[in-house]
Structures are given as structure tokens and as C-alpha cells.
Amino acid sequence: MNDQVKFTIDGKQCTAEKNTNLVEAAKMNGIYIPTLCHLEGVKPAGSCRICNVKINGRFMTACTTLVVDGMVIESNTNEIQELRKIIIETLFVSGNHFCPACEKSGNCELQAMGYKYQMMVPRFPYEFEEKEVDAKTTKLYIDRNRCILCKRCVRSIKSKDGKSIFAIKGRGHKAVINIDHKLANQMTDEEAMHAMETCPVGSILRKERGYVDPIGSRKFDHKPIGSEIEETVTVK
Amino acid sequence: MSSLVQSTIEKYGKDATRLMDIITDIKKELGVLGKGEFTEIADQLGLSSVEVEQTYSFYHFFSTDSRAKYNIYLNDSLVSEMMGRHEIAEAFEKSTGTKFGSISSDGLFSLHNTSCIGMNDQEPAAIINGTIFPRITTYRVRELIQQFRAGKEVEDMVNSFGGGKNQSDLIKSMVTNNLNRRGAVIFSNYEPATTLNKLKDLKPEQVIDEVKNSNLRGRGGAGFPTGLKWDFCTKSPGEVRYLLCNADEGEPGTFKDRVILTEIPHLLFEGMIVGGYAISAKEGILYLRMEYDYLKDYLNAILDDFRKAGWLGKNACGIEGFNYDIRIQMGAGAYVCGEESALIESSEGKRGEPRNRPPFPVQVGYLNKPTVVNNVETLCSVVKIIEKGADWYKAMGTKETAGTKLLSISGDVKYPGVFEIEWGMSIDEMLEMAGATNVKAVQVGGPSGRLIGQNEFHRTICYEDLPTGGAMIVIGEHRKILDVVKNFTDFFIEESCGSCAPCRYLTVILRNKLQKIIDGKGVTKDLDDLVMWGEQMKKANRCGLGQTAANPVLTSIENFRSEYETRIEKGKDFDTKFDLNKAIQNSSRYVGRFPQA
Known part of the structure; x- marks a missing residue:
């Protein structure tokens, strides 16, 4: 095909269709660029910043960058790994993440990322800020303690007439996720389930459903996040 | 459907892209918007209620409750602090009987902090119901509040006009232009x-x-x-x-x-x-x-x-x-x-x-x-x-930077105001021009710029040397650099949009670390952490705000390291001042155990 472009990631020759975003393009070539906010088929937000890579010496988020011919990308360098780890640790201390008690434990992408980047304990002090839980809708509840403001729900979960069911409220470190009660109450069981699955962490939860996957059969119990993409599994 | 919401939305042609104007107009009447208004607006514009609240809650002048008869927004920029903001804020709290961030019990006054209002040449300054009150003294605070209590309108308290066009019928403002x-x-x-x-x-x-x-x-x-x-x-x-x-x-x-x-x-x-x-x-x-x-x-x-x-x-x-x-x-x-x-x-x-x-x-x-x-x-x-x-x-300016530049000079100078200069002037010349002596530092380009010390005052203002948008804050010998850095870091925390995780929260982490040093509990490792974590901000964030939010910390450590070092325990990489008993006070109280102090 004419629309194929050639580029390199950490020296590895890659090809992809022109104008594919870098997260997807890397994936097609067996390379995992970690991300917590990207969702296939949804306009990228570039908000979690974990997919930061270096292109021609400049830091760019892979999810918001389209591959062009001859692009030289650094992803798996010490500098970038350290940056990603710092962002993951920031996310841990900015919320209240008590993994052992969380319904999403084992299926949580943030937790999986913590393991992948071998976070023992965050280098930053915890703040333990008080966050509100919203359980006012019939099928879902929102635990803001665990929200990482990735905006997956804001961007992708809409009512039948295209209105946002989720939105941000406030700004800066006081920003939280907000749910439209009226629209949320109109969601079908499947839509509610989909909302829970869209959330990378345990912030959007389906009511009356928790801890259904026994330990051992959860998403990240055996292989680290991203290993389904990577050709060589790095951790046993 | 309230007629106010209805008519406002019609005024803007039911256009969702004019939501800022719609909220502005309704807020002016109501002082605050709630779930009811969000839903009404949303239904008319084809949005969800949380989408309207999403815009509303983003902006400082929307999200602050201004239902009082007199809503006072006092500038909390660095220069306002340098010019005595603390005393003014206290005077406002005392005479209104309320604290910042709240409304007085009689519903007459609300007090709010607000980021720089563009009056650095006449601080402390406040905005009261949209009218600017510059050069506020404690006397003026008492006078204002007494007269407001007596029923005076805000316009009645404009007791002089600034120079130039500030006198025109459509402005009538006390602001001076200091051109x-x-x-x-x-x-x-x-x-x-x-x-x-x-x-x-x-x-x-x-x-x-x-x-x-x-x-x-x-x-x-x-x-x-x-x-x-x-x-x-x-x-x-x-x-x-x-x-x-x-x-x-x-x-x-x-x-x-x-x-x-x-x-x-x-x-x-x-x-x-x-x-x-x-x-x-x-x-x-x-x-x-x-x-x-x-x-x-x-x-x-x-x-x-x-x-x-x-x-x-x-x-x-x-x-x-x-x-x-x-x-x-x-x-x-x-x-x-x-x-x-x-x-x-x-x-x-x-x-x-x-x-x-x-x-x-x-x-x-x-x-x-x-x-x-x-x-x-x-x-x-x-x-x-x-x-x-x-x-x-x-023909004007330097080789790479043509023309002239407006500088906004404020802080510890004799003549704060706007100066139009040809690019290529040195900081030394600039300080002489504005009448500044005994200068410790200059913040070039505002908080997102660089804090420079005397060893850089020979540098020239132009793109090839010291580029700037023109904000020049002069900091005198008697000031403490860490107070400067703290104010700027608080500013970035307040103004971060919250989209990028590092900008949203690393700023808070940096500020807390800085506070620890100010409180005298810092160790050498805290300084190293500030630099290392601050450097990540440049790499990690999307926009200029996030990328430069650590600049006050980084450039001050680079140029004024000694001001940090006098406040920390040197050679230590762990906290020696940690008070275990204090830290477990709450949990001890709950379980009925009383540690010995």
C-alpha cells in the first residue's frame, strides 16, 4: 500500500499506515507504549501523559501524535521510564488507592502499571485528601478517591442524543469527575457495565457487582499490562 | 423555566458556543448558579447538566459565590503581598466580620482571593462588584465597609479618577495608568x-x-x-x-x-x-x-x-x-x-x-x-x-529582535508602570530607568519566566538573550526569596486547568515540600528532590503553564541556593524533625491510647 510509512522506535524498524496515532502504530509493531487515558477509536486526550515519548529530542505524547515517514522515536529509555514512573506515583498519591479493598484490584490498569514500573512505594508523600463518593444513580456509583481524571468516560460515554453523562467539575487539583444523575439513570444494564469497563481504575463501578473474578483469573494476575502487545514478555 | 434563563439564552441565539456569555449574564443577576439553572440551560442548549457545570466550575469568577451585596476580590499576587496585602486582608476580615472564601452572616459582604488583576503598579488592589479599588490602605478598608453598611453604592465610593482616559464618562475609574x-x-x-x-x-x-x-x-x-x-x-x-x-x-x-x-x-x-x-x-x-x-x-x-x-x-x-x-x-x-x-x-x-x-x-x-x-x-x-x-x-531593537517592547515594571521600584523600550536594554539600565536600588532579584517574564540575581543584571532584554512578555517584578534586598517562590507556586496550583496529571498534582507536591523548608524542617535531600521533580514538569506537561510551573522553584534554587541552605539541615537526607507522637495523635485518640509527648 502507498500509505504505509516507515519509522523507528528505540531503533527497531516499524511500519504502519500513515496518520495512525503512535500508540496504535507501536502496538501493530509489537511495541507497548503505556497509556492510561487512551481508548481505541476515541479522540485522544493526552491527559495522563504516561505515553510520553521523545521524538527528535522533544517530548510528545504518543497518543496525540500521528506517525510520519522517517520518524525517530525513543520510548524505552531510562529518562522516559523514570518520567512515567513519576507520573504513576503522582497518580497514586493524589488519590486514595487502597488496592486490597478495591473491586477493581487485579483488573485495574493503574495498579498494573505500578507493578510494571516496579513501584515499591511512591517517592511522594500521600496527602489523603477527602473525596466524595456519589452513589445517587441507580446502576452506578462513582468513587472519586480512585479517579485519575483520564477522561475516558467524559469522552466516550454519551446518551443516545449525544450528551455527555460524565464531565469534569472544578479545576486543577480540585477537579473531580461528575455524573449526570438523570442521564445515568436512563442507562441500560449493558451501558452501565460498559462504563465500568471503560474506567481504567475502580472509580466507576456497577452497583451490586464486585469481586466477581476470583484471584488468579483477573486480567493482570499472570502477565503484566502490555505483555499481550510485546513480543517478548519481560516479567514471568 | 425561569424567564431570566430563557431570555438570556435567546439573547445569544440558543448557541451553546456562547455559554460563557450566557453564564456571565445569569451570574450577574443571581450571584450563584445551581443544579436548577444548569439543567435549564442544558435543556435549552442540547447539553447535559454536567456539561454546563463543567464550564461554570472552571472559572474563578463563576465558581465563587457572589450573592452578597458587595463582593470583594482582593488580589493575592506577589506584588500585592509586597505592598502590604496581609494587613489589608486582615482589615477586610475584621470590618466585614467574615473570612476569605465566605459570605458575612448579614449577607452584605463576600471576600475572595483572586489571582493578579493587572494592577501591580498600584497594589494592594481589589475588585468590588466589578469596580477596581487600587492603592488600598487599612483606613480605606474601614471607610469602604462603613459606607457600604450605611447603604452607599460601589460607584459612590469612587472618590477620585485616575489619569488619562480613566476619566472618560464610560470608564470613571480610580485606576492610574502610570505610562x-x-x-x-x-x-x-x-x-x-x-x-x-x-x-x-x-x-x-x-x-x-x-x-x-x-x-x-x-x-x-x-x-x-x-x-x-x-x-x-x-x-x-x-x-x-x-x-x-x-x-x-x-x-x-x-x-x-x-x-x-x-x-x-x-x-x-x-x-x-x-x-x-x-x-x-x-x-x-x-x-x-x-x-x-x-x-x-x-x-x-x-x-x-x-x-x-x-x-x-x-x-x-x-x-x-x-x-x-x-x-x-x-x-x-x-x-x-x-x-x-x-x-x-x-x-x-x-x-x-x-x-x-x-x-x-x-x-x-x-x-x-x-x-x-x-x-x-x-x-x-x-x-x-x-x-x-x-x-x-x-532599524530599532537588536539583530534578532526588532522594534520596541512594553515592560510592566512593578515591585520595589520608585516608579512602577509601563515603559516602552527598544529591545536590547540591559536589566541594570532598566532598574536605573525605573528608579530601583538595592535590588536582590528580578523576576523576568512573571512567574513562568526566570528569577535572576545581580550576576545576570548585565544581560539584555531580547530574544537572543533574555526573552520576556514584559512583566518585570523587582525584588529588593530585604525580601525573602522563598516567600516569592511560595507565592508563585501557589499561583500555579490555583491556575492549573487540571488536565495533565503532573501539572495538576506535582505542583502541590512541590509546594508542600517548599513549605516544609520554610517551616525549618527541610534537609538537603528536599532541595535535590525539588530540582529533580521540578525538571519533570518541563518534560511531562502539555502547555506552557505546566511546563513552566516549576520555574520559580528551579530558577530560585539555581540563583539563590544559599537562601534555601540557610533554612535546611545540611548533609541530611532524612527528616530529623519528624514528631512521631504528633503524627499518630489522631489514631491514638481513636483507639484510646495516649502517647507521651
Whole structure:
């Protein structure tokens, strides 16, 4: 095909269709660029910043960058790994993440990322800020303690007439996720389930459903996040 | 459906992209919006209620409760603090009987902190129901509150007028302009419409070429070549294009645009017409920060004059087919909206979150059309360039930085105010010009810029050496650098949009670390951490705010390390002052165990 472009990631020759975003393009070539906010088929937000890579010496988020011919990308360098780890640790201390008690434990992408980047304990002090839980809708509840403001729900979960069911409220470190009660109450069981699955962490939860996957059969119990993409599994 | 909401929405043609204006108008009447209003607005505009609240809760002047009869917003910028803000804030709290962030029990007064309001040359200053009260003393606080209690209106308390156009009937403000030095471009002799009358003999490409040849670079701080930006925009596919003028000067310490908007708005509007003609724009929009709301009626009256003169409207300036008008878009209190793509988002009625690039605004901008966003000072310069020629302009300044620059100088100086200088002046000369002695540091370009010490005062103001948007905060020998850094870091925490995780929270982590050092509990490792974590901010964040939010910490450690070192325990990498008993106080109380102090 004419629309194929050639580029390199950490020296590895890659090809992809022109104008594919870098997260997807890397994936097609067996390379995992970690991300917590990207969702296939949804306009990228570039908000979690974990997919930061270096292109021609400049830091760019892979999810918001389209591959062009001859692009030289650094992803798996010490500098970038350290940056990603710092962002993951920031996310841990900015919320209240008590993994052992969380319904999403084992299926949580943030937790999986913590393991992948071998976070023992965050280098930053915890703040333990008080966050509100919203359980006012019939099928879902929102635990803001665990929200990482990735905006997956804001961007992708809409009512039948295209209105946002989720939105941000406030700004800066006081920003939280907000749910439209009226629209949320109109969601079908499947839509509610989909909302829970869209959330990378345990912030959007389906009511009356928790801890259904026994330990051992959860998403990240055996292989680290991203290993389904990577050709060589790095951790046993 | 309340008639207020209904009529306001109809006034803006049920257009969701005018949500900022809709909320502004309703908020002025109600003082606060709640679930009821969000739902009403949402239903009318085809949005969800949380989408309306999403915009509302983003902006400082929306989200603060202003239901009191007198709503007092006291500037909390560094210079305000330097000029005695603390005493003024105390006086306000004492005389109103309420604390900052709340409304007095009698419902008369609300007190709010607010980021720099563009009055650094006359601090401490406050905005009360939209009216600016500069140079506040404790005496004045008592007088104001007593008179308000006696039923006086805010306008009745304007007891003097500032100089120049501040005296005009449509402004009548106490603000003084402190235009301390006129230069050869912006504040030179100005005969309105000289350039406009030349336009019909010029093709848009010729205008762009002239601006390109002048080497003019954007005056907001980033310094992108203006002519090139215009050129890119005209080459983007699409028939409809927009010109936005960024009058959201929110960088603490800058106030030059305020002086332009008051003294020579004709020049600015002329610049917006020249720019609009050059890129064949459909409309020009002046994005005006809410802090300058007191200038809005005056500016609108001038736009009316322009329409009457035929400079705006159908076949504007007598040019067949050039149908162009200008409207004013009010902001609502968000520093980040000074970032051009955030400014576009805000103009579309959304949260002012910077966009990802590419695409750039010149490709996909306002309403997804190719858009140029220019600074106020940039557009003013353009008028003189077309009038007098690129060569005339280029002859001023340095090799790489042509023309003149407006500096907003404030802080520990004898003559705070606006100075128009030729690029290439040294910091030493600048300090001498403004009457500053015994200077410890200069914050060049506001908090997002650099904090420099005496060893750098020989450096010159220009892109090849010390680039700046013009905010110059002078810090005297008697000041503590860590207080400066703390104020700036608090500012970035308050103004972060919250989109990027590192900007949202690493700023808070940095501030807490800084506080630890200020409290005398710091160790050497804290300094190392500040530098290492601060460096990540530059790499990790999307926009200029996040990338520069650690600059106060980083540049102060670089240039004033000794001020940190005198406050920390040297050679230690763990906390020796940790008080275990204090730390477990709460849990001990709950379990009924009492540690010995």
C-alpha cells in the first residue's frame, strides 16, 4: 500500500499506515507504549501523559501524535521510564488507592502499571485528601478517591442524543469527575457495565457487582499490562 | 423555566458556543448558579447538566459565590503581598466580620482571593462588584465597609479618577495608568485611521509580506513570527477564518495591555482590522479578561464609532467584499486562557483547557476554522509597521529582535508602570530607568519566566538573550526569596486547568515540600528532590503553564541556593524533625491510647 510509512522506535524498524496515532502504530509493531487515558477509536486526550515519548529530542505524547515517514522515536529509555514512573506515583498519591479493598484490584490498569514500573512505594508523600463518593444513580456509583481524571468516560460515554453523562467539575487539583444523575439513570444494564469497563481504575463501578473474578483469573494476575502487545514478555 | 434563563439564552441565539456569555449574564443577576439553572440551560442548549457545570466550575469568577451585596476580590499576587496585602486582608476580615472564601452572616459582604488583576503598579488592589479599588490602605478598608453598611453604592465610593482616559464618562475609574515612558512604536504619535486608509491600496499578501519583513514577533512571550503565523493561516484550507486578540494578560506582573486598552484602544482595533484583512477573516474577537470588565462599555462604544465611520461592517474601510466586524468575548478568571488554544476553547463556551497540537490554531482553531491568535501589543505594532514600513521598524531593537517592547515594571521600584523600550536594554539600565536600588532579584517574564540575581543584571532584554512578555517584578534586598517562590507556586496550583496529571498534582507536591523548608524542617535531600521533580514538569506537561510551573522553584534554587541552605539541615537526607507522637495523635485518640509527648 502507498500509505504505509516507515519509522523507528528505540531503533527497531516499524511500519504502519500513515496518520495512525503512535500508540496504535507501536502496538501493530509489537511495541507497548503505556497509556492510561487512551481508548481505541476515541479522540485522544493526552491527559495522563504516561505515553510520553521523545521524538527528535522533544517530548510528545504518543497518543496525540500521528506517525510520519522517517520518524525517530525513543520510548524505552531510562529518562522516559523514570518520567512515567513519576507520573504513576503522582497518580497514586493524589488519590486514595487502597488496592486490597478495591473491586477493581487485579483488573485495574493503574495498579498494573505500578507493578510494571516496579513501584515499591511512591517517592511522594500521600496527602489523603477527602473525596466524595456519589452513589445517587441507580446502576452506578462513582468513587472519586480512585479517579485519575483520564477522561475516558467524559469522552466516550454519551446518551443516545449525544450528551455527555460524565464531565469534569472544578479545576486543577480540585477537579473531580461528575455524573449526570438523570442521564445515568436512563442507562441500560449493558451501558452501565460498559462504563465500568471503560474506567481504567475502580472509580466507576456497577452497583451490586464486585469481586466477581476470583484471584488468579483477573486480567493482570499472570502477565503484566502490555505483555499481550510485546513480543517478548519481560516479567514471568 | 425561569424567564431570566430563557431570555438570556435567546439573547445569544440558543448557541451553546456562547455559554460563557450566557453564564456571565445569569451570574450577574443571581450571584450563584445551581443544579436548577444548569439543567435549564442544558435543556435549552442540547447539553447535559454536567456539561454546563463543567464550564461554570472552571472559572474563578463563576465558581465563587457572589450573592452578597458587595463582593470583594482582593488580589493575592506577589506584588500585592509586597505592598502590604496581609494587613489589608486582615482589615477586610475584621470590618466585614467574615473570612476569605465566605459570605458575612448579614449577607452584605463576600471576600475572595483572586489571582493578579493587572494592577501591580498600584497594589494592594481589589475588585468590588466589578469596580477596581487600587492603592488600598487599612483606613480605606474601614471607610469602604462603613459606607457600604450605611447603604452607599460601589460607584459612590469612587472618590477620585485616575489619569488619562480613566476619566472618560464610560470608564470613571480610580485606576492610574502610570505610562512612564513612551517609545517610538506603541505610544508614539498616533493619528487614527492613517493605516486603515492605506489598506484599500494594499493586497492582503502585501500586508503579510510587510509584517514578515519587519521581523515582528509575538509579544505575548513565546515570540512566534507574526507574519509567518498569518501566512500559515491563509494557507490552511477553508474559506472561513478568524482573528482572535488575546487581551487575557494574566501573567502576574503584567499590565501593559490594560494601559493600551485604556489609552489607545483605537490603535488596537485598527490592528485587529489590519490583521483581519491580511488573513481575510470573517470576524475579529477581542478576548477580554473579566478583571478588565470595567473597560468593556468604553471599548464597545469605540467599536460603534468604528462602525459609524465605515471601518467595520460591510465593505469595511471602503474595501469591496471585506465584510468584517469585531466583538468582545469576556473571560471569567482563568490564567490558562492566555494560552492560545485554551483561549479558543473558552471562546467556544468550554473549559479553558489547552488543546493538543498538532493541529495548530492556524489550521484548526475557533469553531474548527483556521484562526490567528495575536497579543494586544503585537496587533498595535502591526499598525505602525504598515504606516511607516518594515525597514523603519527593523532599524530599532537588536539583530534578532526588532522594534520596541512594553515592560510592566512593578515591585520595589520608585516608579512602577509601563515603559516602552527598544529591545536590547540591559536589566541594570532598566532598574536605573525605573528608579530601583538595592535590588536582590528580578523576576523576568512573571512567574513562568526566570528569577535572576545581580550576576545576570548585565544581560539584555531580547530574544537572543533574555526573552520576556514584559512583566518585570523587582525584588529588593530585604525580601525573602522563598516567600516569592511560595507565592508563585501557589499561583500555579490555583491556575492549573487540571488536565495533565503532573501539572495538576506535582505542583502541590512541590509546594508542600517548599513549605516544609520554610517551616525549618527541610534537609538537603528536599532541595535535590525539588530540582529533580521540578525538571519533570518541563518534560511531562502539555502547555506552557505546566511546563513552566516549576520555574520559580528551579530558577530560585539555581540563583539563590544559599537562601534555601540557610533554612535546611545540611548533609541530611532524612527528616530529623519528624514528631512521631504528633503524627499518630489522631489514631491514638481513636483507639484510646495516649502517647507521651
